[in-house]
Amino acid sequence: MRCRMKFYVGIIITAFFVCMRYAEAEQSYTVKNERFEHYDGVPETLFFADNMKVIGRQRTWNGTMKFLVDMDNEHFKISVETFHAQPGDDNFKSLPMGVQHIPLCDGFKTYFAKVAQPSFVHGENTDFPYIPEEGLCPLPKGEYYFKNLTLKTDTWPTQLPKGNIKVKMTFFKDGVNIGAGAVVMKVEDGE
Numbered sequence: 043m044r045c046r047m048k049f050y051v052g053i054i055i056t057a058f059f060v061c062m063r064y065a066e067a068e069q070s071y072t073v074k075n076e077r078f079e080h081y082d083g084v085p086e087t088l089f090f091a092d093n094m095k096v097i098g099r100q101r102t103w104n105g106t107m108k109f110l111v112d113m114d115n116e117h118f119k120i121s122v123e124t125f126h127a128q129p130g131d132d133n134f135k136s137l138p139m140g141v142q143h144i145p146l147c148d149g150f151k152t153y154f155a156k157v158a159q160p161s162f163v164h165g166e167n168t169d170f171p172y173i174p175e176e177g178l179c180p181l182p183k184g185e186y187y188f189k190n191l192t193l194k195t196d197t198w199p200t201q202l203p204k205g206n207i208k209v210k211m212t213f214f215k216d217g218v219n220i221g222a223g224a225v226v227m228k229v230e231d232g233e
């Protein structure tokens with residue numbers, strides 16, 4: 043009985059230290075923007091990101107996004123899909139990470155504000171509306187600029203698969219695709 047007790051205590055202590063190491067782990071990767079892709083809606087497009095580009099040595103986002111109508115929670119939804127391809131390959135396969143058809147304002151409040159918004163400096167690299175803790179609804183129509191925007195990855199998972207990652211955000215009105223945008227990034231071992 044005493045040997046079993048020591049064995050279980052040993053397992054618990056080992057598991058505790060492994061969890062602590064994982065919780066305090068730093069990211070083991072670097073992310074470099076490769077390109078931005080725009081997709082028209084079917085049959086109409088109410089979200090445009092057709093002039094967004096990744097440019098320069100720093101691989102920053104530049105261009106504008108247009109929302110042709112105010113987007114509320116009642117009629118508009120968003121979905122985010124994540125894909126992976128091996129280094130140097132564009133044969134993307136779906137990853138089990140993403141958000142499927144969540145009301146738009148809820149999605150921006152829950153995910154955008156925590157993951158993407160820390161990269162935005164209003165008046166410096168964008169004029170995209172700030173999403174406060176209580177949310178913003180509707181998301182106002184308008185054309186918003188992005189200038190020399192680099193994504194901060196501090197809030198991202200500590201581990202991501204190496205290679206090419208594509209994150210595609212699709213907008214829906216009453217269940218119909220009204221436009222999408224995707225950023226393709228290269229994930230490499232950290233320095």
